[in-house]
Amino acid sequence: MRLGSRKAFPNRPIKTKLGPAAGLATILFDIPAFAHGAARHEASDLWHAWHADPLISVPLLASGLLFIRGVWHLRRRVGRFPPGFGMRQIVCFVLGVVLLVIALLSPLEALSSILLSAHMVQHILLIAVAPPLLVLGKPEVAWLWALPPTWRRGVARHGPLRFMLAILSPCARPIPAALIHMATLWVWHSPMLFDAAVASDGLHWLEHVLFFGTALLFWRAIIKAHSGREAAAAALIACFITLLQSGLLSALLSFAREALYHAPDTTDWGLTALEDQQLAGAIMSLPMCALYLAAGLIMALRLLTPRGSERVRPSPVAMTDVLKPSR
Numbered sequence: 001m002r003l004g005s006r007k008a009f010p011n012r013p014i015k016t017k018l019g020p021a022a023g024l025a026t027i028l029f030d031i032p033a034f035a036h037g038a039a040r041h042e043a044s045d046l047w048h049a050w051h052a053d054p055l056i057s058v059p060l061l062a063s064g065l066l067f068i069r070g071v072w073h074l075r076r077r078v079g080r081f082p083p084g085f086g087m088r089q090i091v092c093f094v095l096g097v098v099l100l101v102i103a104l105l106s107p108l109e110a111l112s113s114i115l116l117s118a119h120m121v122q123h124i125l126l127i128a129v130a131p132p133l134l135v136l137g138k139p140e141v142a143w144l145w146a147l148p149p150t151w152r153r154g155v156a157r158h159g160p161l162r163f164m165l166a167i168l169s170p171c172a173r174p175i176p177a178a179l180i181h182m183a184t185l186w187v188w189h190s191p192m193l194f195d196a197a198v199a200s201d202g203l204h205w206l207e208h209v210l211f212f213g214t215a216l217l218f219w220r221a222i223i224k225a226h227s228g229r230e231a232a233a234a235a236l237i238a239c240f241i242t243l244l245q246s247g248l249l250s251a252l253l254s255f256a257r258e259a260l261y262h263a264p265d266t267t268d269w270g271l272t273a274l275e276d277q278q279l280a281g282a283i284m285s286l287p288m289c290a291l292y293l294a295a296g297l298i299m300a301l302r303l304l305t306p307r308g309s310e311r312v313r314p315s316p317v318a319m320t321d322v323l324k325p326s327r
Contacts, residue, residue: 186249256277
């Protein structure tokens with residue numbers, strides 16, 4: 001039987017014939033096969049498929065409340081926003097959180113269990129849209145101001161934390177961050193591991209964490225690199241590497257002769273499994289590659305700007321400014 005042709009029956013768990021890795025994942029995590037919500041979702045009831053997974057909703061809610069508390073304390077006790085942190089950052093953070101909610105808690109999550117194209121939209125939000133918005137939002141500034149003053153000063157002096165950041169700092173440079181992110185994408189899009197993640201809630205959660213975490217690492221390295229010409233050159237190379245591998249991965253999905261991944265029956269949505277995969281490849285190639293191309297063009301423009309002619313920018317928020325005692 002050709003991949004992607006397995007029949008899913010309404011109101012029953014979707015059962016698929018999975019490989020050894022998927023079976024092992026199901027045993028280890030004690031999760032029924034096809035983890036994105038085991039019951040099939042019809043088009044008529046899809047919009048009722050909102051859910052509140054505590055592993056997702058609790059961290060999102062906690063980070064949002066801390067951000068609000070930090071912004072309120074910062075504005076109330078200092079009387080103004082520090083240079084480099086203001087309404088633009090607040091809007092970026094809010095948009096980033098909203099996109100994460102759409103990607104992980106909305107009906108898009110349920111639809112992604114049926115259509116690979118919807119799964120790809122979810123991954124684009126987690127990889128290429130929400131992370132740069134969150135990085136631009138500088139939530140660490142607000143989060144630190146949400147802490148009591150003694151805790152804020154303690155964070156800066158925390159020896160183990162400083163040691164861990166020093167060890168991880170080489171990975172936060174543009175090219176290493178791009179390579180880590182690229183390797184994560186390719187590993188998790190291999191058919192065996194992709195099917196295993198679909199079959200296990202635990203692996204699926206881990207997949208999203210690694211996608212989102214390495215994307216944050218990549219976009220933070222790219223955005224911070226805009227402040228210097230040498231770093232911008234490395235960021236330009238990193239954007240080119242990421243653009244190239246994303247285009248290659250999307251081409252493999254678009255031009256494959258058969259469906260690469262196990263999937264339920266997609267004919268109710270007007271697509272065969274192969275057509276759904278080709279649509280997923282097109283979705284990956286257009287918006288995702290466009291974002292990487294735009295970031296690379298910004299870095300190229302930074303390199304082409306003559307020295308000394310750059311517009312004076314507000315100084316970034318320094319850790320010492322954030323940790324100043326409250327008045």
